[in-house]
Amino acid sequence: MPTRRHSQEPLLQLVEEILEAGKKRLAGDGGIDALEDRRPRPKRVWNHIPENVRERFIDLALNSPELSPRELAVTFTDAESYFVSEASVYRLLKAHDLITSPAFIVIKAADELKDKTTAPNQLWQTDFTF
DSSP states (O other), X not given: OOOOOOOOHHHHHHHHHHHHHHHHHHHSTTGGGGGSOOOOOOSSOTTOOOHHHHHHHHHHXXXXXXXXXXXXXXXXXXXXXXXXXXXXXXXXXXXXXXXXXXXXXXOOOOSSOSSOOOSTTSOSOOOOOX
């Protein structure tokens, strides 16, 4: 019965590739320290908004201060054919100090109800309206 011999070429090739990668890292600026483990980082973020698009969006925001961030996102997408999410709009506006805080109306609660109850079970629910 003939014996089967498995080729060890793929394993040897893998070892050579690993050694070659280590040599390249050693030959770089890092020296022996280059062989330390490091976190992989992407060279470019896939969903980064390019600078020219950011500038066009900020121009739109400055020219249309009456629009809400949601309306700005929709208007920019319609006008420029470039989708910008509402979250990205908030980040861009906040980075340029263009977020305005909502106008709060301070309402003070009354000391007592204006429509008094006269029998049990007349007041089932109340709210804070004026």
